[in-house]
Amino acid sequence: MGECKWDYREALSKAILFFEGQRSGKLPANQRIEWRRDSGLSDGASAHVDLTGGYHDAGDNVKFGFPMAFTTTMLSWSVLEFGGFMGSDLSNAKTAIRWATDYLLKATSHPGTIYVQVGDPNNDHKCWERPEDMDTARTAYKIDSQNPGSDVAAETAAALAAASLVFRKTDPSYSKRLIHASMMVFDFSDKHRGSYINALKSAVCPFYCSYSGYQDELLWGAAWLHKATKNAEYLNYIQANGQSLGADESDNIFGWFNKNVGTRVLLSKEFLVDKVQSLQEFKSLADKYVCAILPRSKYTPGGLLYLLPEVNLQYVTSASFLLLTYAKYLSSSKQLVSCGEVTVTPHKIRAIARSQVDYILGSNPLEMSYMVGYGSKYPQRIHHRGSSLPSVAQHPQAIGCIPGFQFLNSNASNPNLLVGAVVGGPDANDHFPDDRHDYQHSEPTTYINAPLLGSLAYLAHSTHS
Template identity: 70%
Template structure:
């Protein structure tokens, strides 16, 4: 009996080992999950770099403590075409245009990262707050006039016809806005969400600034709600196909209201959510979360009110959030997510990593809410615990940092092997220090099309990532896979802070 029992134990152990280490299982985990002070990755180093990346995306007059030193001042006359000051903010990706829609989402997600996990960030917290403030200082300028939001600086088509450093920009810095005659509810609501979320970041450290942010958020949201229309209508030739709003503006209004409810505690916003939730698509089974579609983010954010604050009227948002979680769990009845053979969540070929980082943030955040309320998720007959959500999130981040078939980190500057030819003008062209003379518009394409590695390391940049078969060509011209973006990094900041803390690295 004792012999057969031990044989059974050995067979079960072998079977478990097989399950944990086959590529078919996206949940295969590292054998030391149960040893929280030993991790395969230096999450703290990745956290530092993920925040540092934002300095490489800065537009405007750079401060004396700028740490990504190959960048210089740029876009110093932005806004002058319409006699407004629009200097500052971030370039969204590898080009030199400032797109307000993804910039606002980046700001909201950086802020949410700090709100949920800033207490764990230790010495990185001031850097994370600086990254938020670089964006909010700009968004305050963009919303300085009532009922007007400046939503873009730069003509994207003309910008994309050049390959030049931000410091050399000579393409038109055209300014685009939404107003009462040409509204843009989604971009206005996202801007309101960003300002409201950021007000919570600065509430204790800079209460005066926080009040300015929340007052502006209220005003901008009123404009978004009163003048309901998509900005893709009025500004189609300029914002499409780059940052067209495909999901409509309804999700943006729900998201904006959720953040204003959180920032102001004014019952008016709770009433707005209760009254308009269904009309604004609260129950839609759409499980994509990113710069365009905010449905899932709003669900998770509002589920906290029910789970932790016990706001009974928001009970449905727990169910909606559970549906999202169940869609990600292989084997669960309503599972719809696709994973690569190596275990990476795969949504689409163009910048797939943005969905990986946004989803992992939602997983660790929802796990936090569930833990606080002693709750679990029921997926048909499967009970999903907060620990399982964290395990899935960790597995995705570990893949991103190098636990993948190519053994490549998709964060520039992290680990021994990472992308060398990212689709990013400033990183790919010689810096001002090396080549002070102007590099003309089309002269840069010689570099863009070359096989040489980028001379300037854009530390912490997370690229679009591998394809559905875990392949990554590392080609500069391949913007779908090789281009970094602010909205890829922003949610990752929170997840990395959580992981660094839970493994005793902070």
């Protein structure tokens, strides 16, 4: 791919570091984002369970299980596809995964019950507080057989299965725990079908409503379990349920609420590389996705893939990862993609993905990086409580719910650098206001960063190999 002015290796290190800023729970001695302190140490106590740990998904203090599980799946997939290119960053990437899976194991350790959220989001969003000062209700929300949640449960199963592959060689006993939990959770999600918004609507909507239903997660979870176990039971499930669970739908958004495109690419490998002939349709469905990404109408004037107005960069990072991963599968099987009369090579697919990562790092009309702490110009006023409030070291006294809003409303730059955080990004015209109130564009999330790890690892390797 040749030389590039962007240092992908530095960006990768920082993208991983971001997850340390999102940690909840008791922080380890080697915590590198030092302005953070312990938080949420009594999470789960109200339900007499231990739900400490895990991640805040974005700039608030709730632990939403649905995006946390998706983040974990994508961190794991990043490592599985491109971990060999991560060098010294691989151990930190695995640590980021384990911080999540340790929590997900706790959340799924009670038979017939899965804890899917900690914190009342309606109260949390009425406050602007550091995680260390939280005094809003840390309600523990759960699903069970009477109140099912196949979407969040099957995504959790996918996360545990994907992570089991990450740790299979380095920590086989932990890997076995993960796969056992994954199988139990998937069985529960399939047996007790329903969306978690029916049981928990006021707690999960409009924050993380399951907009695409739960069918896509069931197929995604089965795909990951098949990849992790090679058990024919899961392959049979995919073959029997693929159509009814939406495999052939033509949506082209991949993110925390819609897994269809990801499933297509994941299962295309089974056909392309492992020669499972019964999964040939997933190759043609993945081809359709590539063709749908190509039209110029999908991009901003400055060249950014623009799919949805809110937090658009989450769809850019996930699309870039899928394109690089699919290009890898195509290359290894010497296949191409046909979009009508246009033939698309793996090289062309990689070039599209790289252009998107480059845009995020600074190849854009504003010449700014959308990753905090990377480059000379990046967002200064991100929508993030811990970053925008004085740190505990600087201001040891608690800052209450309402007094904290003075920091949300300030025009000053955030005092604490959340290094590696990628924000929601610019609008359809490549404009970015850098306004703390504008959460659609200025809030970072774990699921923006998670798939970016794989892309950055690949690009760091390909530009120097």
